[in-house]
Amino acid sequence: GAGVSQTPSNKVTEKGKYVELRCDPISGHTALYWYRQSLGQGPEFLIYFQGTGAADDSGLPNDRFFAVRPEGSVSTLKIQRTERGDSAVYLCASSLDGVNYGYTFGSGTRLTVV
Amino acid sequence: GDSVTQMEGPVTLSEEAFLTINCTYTATGYPSLFWYVQYPGEGLQLLLKATKADDKGSNKGFEATYRKETTSFHLEKGSVQVSDSAVYFCALSDQGGNQFYFGTGTSLTVIP
Numbered sequence: 608g609a610g611v612s613q614t615p616s617n618k619v620t621e622k623g624k625y626v627e628l629r630c631d632p633i634s635g636h637t638a639l640y641w642y643r644q645s646l647g648q649g650p651e652f653l654i655y656f657q658g659t660g661a662a663d664d665s666g667l668p669n670d671r672f673f674a675v676r677p678e679g680s681v682s683t684l685k686i687q688r689t690e691r692g693d694s695a696v697y698l699c700a701s702s703l704d705g706v707n708y709g710y711t712f713g714s715g716t717r718l719t720v721v
Numbered sequence: 722g723d724s725v726t727q728m729e730g731p732v733t734l735s736e737e738a739f740l741t742i743n744c745t746y747t748a749t750g751y752p753s754l755f756w757y758v759q760y761p762g763e764g765l766q767l768l769l770k771a772t773k774a775d776d777k778g779s780n781k782g783f784e785a786t787y788r789k790e791t792t793s794f795h796l797e798k799g800s801v802q803v804s805d806s807a808v809y810f811c812a813l814s815d816q817g818g819n820q821f822y823f824g825t826g827t828s829l830t831v832i833p
Binding site: 610611640642647648649650651652655662663666698700709710711712713714715 | 725755757762763764765766767770810812819820821822823824825826
């Protein structure tokens, strides 16, 4: 597609529930990144995929967070047993040849845990 | 660890005023530096970048120079417009190049 698409744009869930957030990167972009942006803060790195594999998952806050990219295109960020502190905007970005080229970001998914 | 500190906002300017948003960084090695902009209701967009010391990034009238001696990458524009109203983020990528470190963002409002 023309840009990075994230769905849903908004998600409200109850504490303890499981959620999945989807990212469709730009066609042909091999690098895909997930970031989390809390209110009033800059985005914080979560995980980076090169192709199908997670090349760096050091930003995932704990084992409730997991992400996959099974065919090297669409990625899903999965959060188990959601907590109110997980409320944030989750951003996805893709890049043709790595971070120094500059990312293209999606508009994000606003997750609210009530 | 690597980090970015940028000027806190919000910043309000009149149209045609001069803009400076300060950004300093801490990094080991030789990072690349970026400014991203987020317009209301839109995703982050790359505004400009510089990959080595003394490089100047420029785009849409905005400029920033990579100053290694002062570890800074201040954003400037000589004459702002109402359409420049947005949140601006300074960021660096480390030498490993796998991730960005973002500042907290500076909100700019330009009034006619």
